[in-house]
Amino acid sequence: MAPHQIGIIGLGKIAQDQHLPVIKANPDFELLAVASQRGLQPDEAKYSFQDYQDLLKIPEVEAVSICTPPQVRHQIARDALLAGKSVLLEKPPAATLSELEDLKELAAKVGKVVFTTWHAQYNKAVEEAKKALAGWTIKRLLVTWKEDVRHWHPGQQWIWQAGGFGVFDPGINALSIVTRIMPEPVFIKTSSLEFPANRDAPIAAHLTFSMSHGQGDLEAIFDWRQTGPQTWDIEVETEAGLSLKLTHGGSCLEIGGRQVVQEEPREYEGIYRRFDELLNTRQSEVDDAPFRLVGDAFMVGKRVQVEAFED
Amino acid sequence: MAPHQIGIIGLGKIAQDQHLPVIKANPDFELLAVASQRGLQPDEAKYSFQDYQDLLKIPEVEAVSICTPPQVRHQIARDALLAGKSVLLEKPPAATLSELEDLKELAAKVGKVVFTTWHAQYNKAVEEAKKALAGWTIKRLLVTWKEDVRHWHPGQQWIWQAGGFGVFDPGINALSIVTRIMPEPVFIKTSSLEFPANRDAPIAAHLTFSMSHGQGDLEAIFDWRQTGPQTWDIEVETEAGLSLKLTHGGSCLEIGGRQVVQEEPREYEGIYRRFDELLNTRQSEVDDAPFRLVGDAFMVGKRVQVEAFED
Numbered sequence: 001m002a003p004h005q006i007g008i009i010g011l012g013k014i015a016q017d018q019h020l021p022v023i024k025a026n027p028d029f030e031l032l033a034v035a036s037q038r039g040l041q042p043d044e045a046k047y048s049f050q051d052y053q054d055l056l057k058i059p060e061v062e063a064v065s066i067c068t069p070p071q072v073r074h075q076i077a078r079d080a081l082l083a084g085k086s087v088l089l090e091k092p093p094a095a096t097l098s099e100l101e102d103l104k105e106l107a108a109k110v111g112k113v114v115f116t117t118w119h120a121q122y123n124k125a126v127e128e129a130k131k132a133l134a135g136w137t138i139k140r141l142l143v144t145w146k147e148d149v150r151h152w153h154p155g156q157q158w159i160w161q162a163g164g165f166g167v168f169d170p171g172i173n174a175l176s177i178v179t180r181i182m183p184e185p186v187f188i189k190t191s192s193l194e195f196p197a198n199r200d201a202p203i204a205a206h207l208t209f210s211m212s213h214g215q216g217d218l219e220a221i222f223d224w225r226q227t228g229p230q231t232w233d234i235e236v237e238t239e240a241g242l243s244l245k246l247t248h249g250g251s252c253l254e255i256g257g258r259q260v261v262q263e264e265p266r267e268y269e270g271i272y273r274r275f276d277e278l279l280n281t282r283q284s285e286v287d288d289a290p291f292r293l294v295g296d297a298f299m300v301g302k303r304v305q306v307e308a309f310e311d
Numbered sequence: 312m313a314p315h316q317i318g319i320i321g322l323g324k325i326a327q328d329q330h331l332p333v334i335k336a337n338p339d340f341e342l343l344a345v346a347s348q349r350g351l352q353p354d355e356a357k358y359s360f361q362d363y364q365d366l367l368k369i370p371e372v373e374a375v376s377i378c379t380p381p382q383v384r385h386q387i388a389r390d391a392l393l394a395g396k397s398v399l400l401e402k403p404p405a406a407t408l409s410e411l412e413d414l415k416e417l418a419a420k421v422g423k424v425v426f427t428t429w430h431a432q433y434n435k436a437v438e439e440a441k442k443a444l445a446g447w448t449i450k451r452l453l454v455t456w457k458e459d460v461r462h463w464h465p466g467q468q469w470i471w472q473a474g475g476f477g478v479f480d481p482g483i484n485a486l487s488i489v490t491r492i493m494p495e496p497v498f499i500k501t502s503s504l505e506f507p508a509n510r511d512a513p514i515a516a517h518l519t520f521s522m523s524h525g526q527g528d529l530e531a532i533f534d535w536r537q538t539g540p541q542t543w544d545i546e547v548e549t550e551a552g553l554s555l556k557l558t559h560g561g562s563c564l565e566i567g568g569r570q571v572v573q574e575e576p577r578e579y580e581g582i583y584r585r586f587d588e589l590l591n592t593r594q595s596e597v598d599d600a601p602f603r604l605v606g607d608a609f610m611v612g613k614r615v616q617v618e619a620f621e622d
Contacts, residue, residue: 074498078523096607097408098498098600102523162502163611187385187409191473200613212389212413289409295606296407300474302511303614 003030004279007061007085008045009052009076010068011036014090018119019065020044022268028276032061052076056083063113063279066090069158070165074099077114081106086113088275092172093117095163097288097295104286114284115275116291118176122270125253125261129246130181132255133236138182138211140237143220145174147230149203150311159201166201168294170232171222176290177234177250178220184211186218188293191301196309203309207297225309314341315590318372318396319356320363320387321379322347325401329430330376331355333579339587343372363387367394374424374590377401380469381476385410388425392417397424399586403483404428406474408599408606415597425595426586427602429487433581436564436572440557441492443566444547449493449522451548454531456485458541460514461622470512477512479605481543482533487601488545488561489531495522497529499604502612507620514620518608536620 006029008015015034023029024044034045035052042048049055055064056079063086066073074094077087081103093116094100100116107114120126147170149159158164165172178186186209194204203225209218232249245254253261278285317340319326334340335355345356346363353359360366366375367390374397377384385405388398392414404427405411411427418425431437458481460470469475476483489497497520505515514536520529543560556565564572589596 075523096499096611097603098496098607101600101603102496102498162613165610185409185413187413188407195614212386289412292408292412292606295603295610296409298609298612299476299606300407301609302473303506305616 001028001280003028004062004276005030005032005060007031007033007035007055007058007064009035009055009064009066009080011038011040011042012067012069015065015067018268019067022272026269026272026276029272033058053079056080056085061085063088063275071095071158071163074103077103078106081110081112081114084110084112086115086279088115088117088271091116091118091176092165092291092294093288097291100286100288100291104284107284111282113278113282114286115278116286116288117271118173118180118287118290119267119271120173120177120250121180122267122274123250123265124263125246126177126180126250128253128261129236129244132242132244133181133183133238136183136238136240136242137213138184138218138236139216139239140235141178141182141186141209141216141218142235143174143178144231144233145171145221146223146226147232148227149224155311160199162200164201165294166199167203167205167222167224168297170224171205171220172290172294173249174220174222174232174234175293177246179287179289179293181234181236184213185289186211186293188296188300191297192304193298193301194304194306196307197305198308198310203306205297205301312339312591314339315373315587316341316343316371318342318344318346318366318369318375320346320366320375320377320391322349322351322353323378323380326376326378329579330378333583337580337583337587340583344369364390367391367396372396374399374586382406382469382474385414388414389417392421392423392425395421395423397426397590399426399428399582402427402429402487403476403602403605408602411597411599411602415595418595422593424589424593425597426589427597427599428582429484429598429601430578430582431484431488431561432491433578433585434561434576435574436557437488437491437561439564439572440547440555443553443555444492444494444549447494447549447551447553448524449495449529449547450527450550451546452489452493452497452520452527452529453546454485454489455542455544456482456532457534457537458543459538460535466622471510473511475512476605477510478514478516478533478535479608481535482516482531483601483605484560485531485533485543485545486604488557490598490600490604492545492547495524496600497522497604499607499611502608503615504609504612505615505617507618508616509619509621514617516608516612
């Protein structure tokens with residue numbers, strides 16, 4: 001099968017670090033064009049535009065990966081779908097849940113593929129954790145997602161604006177693993193959101209969850225103020241005594257204290273393998289569960305003001 | 312057809328003011344049982360229980376109306392569906408969007424009806440407004456929903472808790488009219504939420520919206536501090552110059568300055584007519600659009616602290 005001719009819209013850090021090299025290394029894709037407001041022109045692309053509308057005019061472009069900040073994704077994705085292009089959406093897939101619902105409906109209407117990507121789900125350790133937990137009753141869940149925002153988001157002011165998600169920008173990665181591995185859905189029961197006095201998005205969050213069969217002891221702690229060692233761990237314990245721990249953002253898995261998976265993350269390789277399948281079979285994949293949990297966490301969240309944060 | 316034997320779970324203000332008399336007056340329903348934690352025993356019901364689980368054990372009960380505060384609706388609705396009962400949900404249908412999604416999936420699985428009710432949608436004026444706007448491009452939307460919380464929610468502490476929705480408890484009625492009458496979806500662009508210093512839910516909100524074809528001039532103002540005349544108005548103007556105004560919470564409609572509908576609200580009569588149809592045809596009706604907009608408003612909301620509020 002001829003490779004999919006693809007475009008990238010938005011050439012920020014994630015596009016440069018992941019999408020460009022991963023597309024280059026995957027023979028099922030050919031990067032035809034990019035659109036960058038700043039006018040970046042990577043060597044890998046045949047065409048470079050400042051205005052994404054120009055990219056959408058190229059008939060050979062079958063699909064686009066939208067890697068802009070989430071606030072503008074909905075309009076770009078709509079325009080792409082209406083121009084007959086399939087769409088891969090970086091996480092989070094839109095600025096709001098209503099925008100994502102709209103894209104889901106529009107993709108079905110125009111017969112094109114929309115693919116919401118949650119990169120943390122594409123780890124072998126996550127897949128193995130899902131298999132290990134299938135069918136069991138969960139007793140305990142502890143998500144600890146603590147990182148240094150100064151290191152990981154240097155100068156990214158949009159994450160601190162209202163609608164920029166704050167600590168849920170990394171936290172949604174953890175939630176996307178939780179919704180993937182848990183054998184039954186979790187629901188947010190309480191949420192405490194810490195807003196720095198000078199910011200419109202939370203720097204830390206503490207969530208507790210329930211499941212339909214009862215409470216359990218289920219919680220998540222997100223914090224963006226972690227210096228020194230960074231922590232991206234998910235611990236799960238079943239009623240029957242199985243204990244499992246995902247570490248390093250979901251790339252390593254211990255079961256019963258024994259390391260069973262330890263891999264360098266190759267998340268975006270998995271994303272583009274899946275995108276190839278979806279394009280070939282003309283199927284959309286819209287997983288809104290992680291995003292919905294974030295909406296819920298804000299909706300039921302108790303706001304706590306904490307000291308101002310300067311980068 | 313024999314009347315539907317029905318139960319009511321939760322006998323607070325809305326159940327007493329609306330559900331009890333409306334069911335009594337509708338020959339398609341027969342109130343068989345109620346469950347009230349406070350032990351209320353209305354004359355209309357054959358059986359009264361404190362524990363809703365006892366109500367669910369009555370085989371003749373075909374369906375239940377869940378009128379408790381939203382925080383406990385999900386668990387009760389799950390138990391009802393699993394006991395083989397269809398479910399009518401007061402607004403908002405659950406505490407979180409994930410809970411509602413779960414009920415939607417469970418109802419489909421067990422083959423029972425779930426019905427999310429948005430009472431403000433059941434006004435003749437709302438239906439006429441929808442017809443008048445169909446197919447037109449909207450230029451302007453102004454929602455003004457200002458009421459006196461002390462009058463309408465005396466002593467209801469749960470509305471002020473985190474997850475109690477605050478001013479979105481009435482505001483969601485306005486949003487349910489907006490999603491019903493607008494010829495295309497609206498998306499929340501900005502949201503400003505005013506939290507009293509001593510409360511965990513907003514007392515006022517200012518929302519701006521976009522549509523997929525562009526910005527327009529679309530906004531909503533919710534305020535719970537209105538004394539004197541109360542305002543529940545929605546004004547809409549189309550590009551072509553049609554101007555329309557719903558007043559009195561959606562029960563009166565002016566088009567081009569002329570009053571075309573003026574009716575006492577008979578919202579719950581409409582709700583139970585619709586529930587009868589859904590039960591007879593075994594169809595669920597889950598409209599999550601108004602609830603999703605509330606989640607979005609919290610998620611992208613800028614929090615502003617205002618003076619403490621005492622009832």
